[in-house]
Amino acid sequence: MSTQHSKRLRNPLKTARGLGSAKDGTHHFVVQRVTAIAMIPLVLYVVGLIVSWIGADYAAVRASVAHPCNAVLLSAFLIAMFWHAKLGLQVVIEDYVHTPGLAIASQLAVVFVCVLAALASVLAIIRIALGA
Numbered sequence: 001m002s003t004q005h006s007k008r009l010r011n012p013l014k015t016a017r018g019l020g021s022a023k024d025g026t027h028h029f030v031v032q033r034v035t036a037i038a039m040i041p042l043v044l045y046v047v048g049l050i051v052s053w054i055g056a057d058y059a060a061v062r063a064s065v066a067h068p069c070n071a072v073l074l075s076a077f078l079i080a081m082f083w084h085a086k087l088g089l090q091v092v093i094e095d096y097v098h099t100p101g102l103a104i105a106s107q108l109a110v111v112f113v114c115v116l117a118a119l120a121s122v123l124a125i126i127r128i129a130l131g132a
Helices: 002-009 012-017 025-052 058-066 068-096 100-129
Strands: none
Touching: 025 068, 058 068, 058 100, 068 100
16 A cells, blocks of 8 residues: 555656666765865875975975885875765756767766876876876
């Protein structure tokens, strides 16, 4: 009886089209909030690190980035930043781009650019840390 009752509350067109919750929005919401929370101490750390470089020469900055703790935290910052940016841009595209082909192309471009930029940034830190 309860299934018949719940079916009566749904719009028949919505039932026919199979529209409803994709049950995926909560995960996206939680991951976006986790990356935002992770970014708070990481941004403070990176800003402090950059301020400490004021007046330093190239060799000192390079040595600072090469320090294992700094290299790990800078990499964590970059990964969290690009992941958070990808999630935020995904929401903007879903909300404001209504042409299906353009929406798919935009989503692919965002993923490609964010992954490529994150990889290039982390690779640069690794190269500096290893002395290359």
